[in-house]
Amino acid sequence: MTDDRERLKALAAEEVEAHRQEFIELSLRIHDYPETALQEEKASAWLCDYLESQGFQVERGVCGLPTAFRATAGRGEPRVAFLAEYDALPGVGHGCGHNIIAVSAVAAGLGARRVVDSTGGSVCVIGTPAEEAVGGKVLMARQGAFDGLDAAMLSHPGSRDTVYSRALACASLEVEFFGKESHAAARPEAGINALDALVLAYNAVAALRQHIRSSARVHGVITDGGQVANVVPDHSAGNFMVRAEDDAYLEEMKAKVIACFEAGARASGARLEYRWSENQLAAMRTNRSLADAFRANLSTLGRQTSDRASRATGSTDMGNVSALVPAIHPTIAVAPPEVSVHTREFAACAASEDGHRGLLDAARAMAMTAIDVLIDPDLRRRMKEEFLASP
Numbered sequence: 001m002t003d004d005r006e007r008l009k010a011l012a013a014e015e016v017e018a019h020r021q022e023f024i025e026l027s028l029r030i031h032d033y034p035e036t037a038l039q040e041e042k043a044s045a046w047l048c049d050y051l052e053s054q055g056f057q058v059e060r061g062v063c064g065l066p067t068a069f070r071a072t073a074g075r076g077e078p079r080v081a082f083l084a085e086y087d088a089l090p091g092v093g094h095g096c097g098h099n100i101i102a103v104s105a106v107a108a109g110l111g112a113r114r115v116v117d118s119t120g121g122s123v124c125v126i127g128t129p130a131e132e133a134v135g136g137k138v139l140m141a142r143q144g145a146f147d148g149l150d151a152a153m154l155s156h157p158g159s160r161d162t163v164y165s166r167a168l169a170c171a172s173l174e175v176e177f178f179g180k181e182s183h184a185a186a187r188p189e190a191g192i193n194a195l196d197a198l199v200l201a202y203n204a205v206a207a208l209r210q211h212i213r214s215s216a217r218v219h220g221v222i223t224d225g226g227q228v229a230n231v232v233p234d235h236s237a238g239n240f241m242v243r244a245e246d247d248a249y250l251e252e253m254k255a256k257v258i259a260c261f262e263a264g265a266r267a268s269g270a271r272l273e274y275r276w277s278e279n280q281l282a283a284m285r286t287n288r289s290l291a292d293a294f295r296a297n298l299s300t301l302g303r304q305t306s307d308r309a310s311r312a313t314g315s316t317d318m319g320n321v322s323a324l325v326p327a328i329h330p331t332i333a334v335a336p337p338e339v340s341v342h343t344r345e346f347a348a349c350a351a352s353e354d355g356h357r358g359l360l361d362a363a364r365a366m367a368m369t370a371i372d373v374l375i376d377p378d379l380r381r382r383m384k385e386e387f388l389a390s391p
């Protein structure tokens, strides 16, 4: 069985290697034509065309999202999915390196497809748009896109090799205050200052920060603070984000943050209106058993990870997938440690030799891990038990 497992993994790795040049070209093509959330028409079409040309059965525009897709090979259970992201950021292009995520998923799909007739089960590449802006996976999860999967994997490029990702749950908030305008010098007593309300609330949030868990985050901007100095502002607005390491603490934080805005309203007399975004991001629940398998496979490629105690950083809609099925969201180093994602510098790394190496290693490790899942019922049982036991 071990020999067989190693033989299948070698075949999958060979398949990735055989298409190496096509993967690099596809990644660079997406990188050179950055498309932002829900506009990823070219990237989605290129990925679908390629998967189709390689014999995958491709459904385009799934879940009512024109740039989402699902490409399948093999048949029945177990089912393993590689998730692709391909949206870019305004201003910094592929500063999050989603071109690498997209093509590593496709490449892992090809690698696993090479052996799926021997292992049984099926592999699919699921195209998930708009990670950066909308949370495409949240919408797709609601439509059942991830139901019935035994494992879901997504490799994100970064500045370190890490396996046990701990992305934060995240809720976005829009606030508005409505006051009453008046001449700021002649009749200030007649005005209700909506800007004061927002500034008081902003400072209340700042005071709150001292008394929340160190892993939690609240941050925001003022998008409307009035027009001119001699009119008391009758309207103000802002966007805020609240993040926490687990979904329960996020709910607690949300209530505390709203109390800050209510305080601003109460002190100023302005009326508060607020809306939480429908697409709340769940915390990433990394499936340890699946992550351990991935880590072992990655180490055979010469990449050692050491991140059991790494702290959570950003948030991702992969968290919502991890709430539904056993999932991992490892990061693969393509940039030096001092280079952060969402920068032009990182975008350059996503098109570099290190970027290509990261893409191919991520693909090989995911394909090998898929083989572990497909042929090892004991691993599937451990993954499932752990998934059911997680909060």
Ligand SMILES: [Zn+2]
Residues within 6 Å of the ligand: 096, 132, 341, 342
């Ligand atoms: Zn990003």
Ligand SMILES: [Zn+2]
Residues within 6 Å of the ligand: 096, 097, 098, 131, 156
């Ligand atoms: Zn990203």
